[in-house]
Amino acid sequence: MTVSPVVFVPRGRDAVLGCSFSHPAQDHYSGTIAVKWIAREAAAPPFLVCSVKNDSAGGLGGGCSASGLKHSLQGDPRRGQLSLLVRTAHLADNGSYFCRVELQGWRKSVQKEMQLYVTVEPQIPSLSVVESSSGLDGAPRWLQCEATGHPLPTVSWLSSSGTLSADRVRTSVSGLYRLVSSVPYLEGEVLTCRVESRLGGAERTYPASNSLMMALAVGGVILMLLVSLSAGLVFYMRKRARHASPPVHEDASPARADTSPIYGNADVVEHHGLQRSDRPAGGDVELQLVYSTVSLTRATSHVLYSPVNVQQ
Known part of the structure; x- marks a missing residue:
């Protein structure tokens, strides 16, 4: 049996755990091939079981050709293909998987382990100030940065004067894929939380920059001024054209033709x-x-x- 020891896949993508086998009597074996996939523990009950006769010419059947399910077999066991397809992998799918094959009439079965590693780019879901009633380390207020990712990212803090010293930073793991980092915060300070891993990085600043809001506000004022100016110009031009046009009288007669018609009779x-x-x-x-x-x-x-x- 041959397997892929470690399979990496980004969260939300499909993962394929490669597994294949061969045996000496494969060319003339006509018994049943049973494929079993097990998760977490080697002795745990299988979550996927399929079987197919090696001499069958039809479809797979026997639970091997299921489609649209979270887990299904990818490949044909009659050709030695036992790979597992995991659709839309999430962090909960991380862990050990065991590929097992059993042949009818053979006492010995074969089973091997592999790892599925679902990766997540570093993110900062929240950055906020929290009050400390105990006054930990003499600081009544702390700026707290929540970071997520797999693998877990590293956290660093920046201020206008540079990187904050490690003795001011308090970081703790708050789950398999989450950690929280905090620093003492004084009113008026501008601090940046930066998280990084081999998959990338992210950062957030507190308080949030208002430059974008200011730009939008200034742009709105300029737009309103332009609209008002355009409306005033149109009104002025219409009024000027109305006064410049000569009055038209209803009883005015059309201009007389310069020439009279010529008749042949x-x-x-x-x-x-x-x-x-x-x-x-x-x-x-x-x-x-x-x-x-x-x-x-x-x-x-x-x-x-x-x-x-x-x-x-």
């Missing part, structure tokens, strides 16, 4: 109505016809008529 002219605009000021209008002969060829000629306003 005198009967049309007789029915041409005079408009009020056709009458000159202080005079009457008499409609007369004038004509002009236009010779296009020697054989033909046309007469064109046009109304003419004659003032009396």
Whole structure:
């Protein structure tokens, strides 16, 4: 049997614990192959059991082909594949796992151990000031930094003058993947908690920087001023355009055309109505016809008529 001694996987990802086997009679063995996976203790009951006949040509079945479950077998035992698939690994999945195989008619079984290591990048869930009623080390107030990660990160404290000395820092482990670090805090101090591990680092400062809030506030004021200025400019331009436009009277008559229409038939002219605009000021209008002969060829000629306003 061959296994992966240690498997590392980031939290939230799927993990595969590799396990494979072979035996001398594998080519002509037709019995049942039983696969068992055990967690934490070697003698604990298996949490996953599947079996398949070595000569079967169909699907795996027998609990080996389950899908969508937290744990399932990845691979075909008939080909010596016994790997375990752990979906969406979490910190609770950390620990020892045992791969075991049993062959029908064989008294001896094979079992090997491996480790699943779920990693978590360092984080700082909280950074706050706590009161100390006992006045530990003469400090009534402490700045407390909560850090999480796997492996557990190291914690360091920074101030404006540099790194704080180790004798001011109190750090204790508060769980498998959590620790708490505290330093005495005086009002007005600006301190930074920094956590680091081989997976990365994180840091937080107390009190939190207000630079972002100030920038947002200034940006909001500038935006309001620009909007007000734009609205005032639009109002001013509309008012100026309204005063500059000449008044329009409803009874205003349209401008008279510079030229009169020309008709090819005198009967049309007789029915041409005079408009009020056709009458000159202080005079009457008499409609007369004038004509002009236009010779296009020697054989033909046309007469064109046009109304003419004659003032009396």
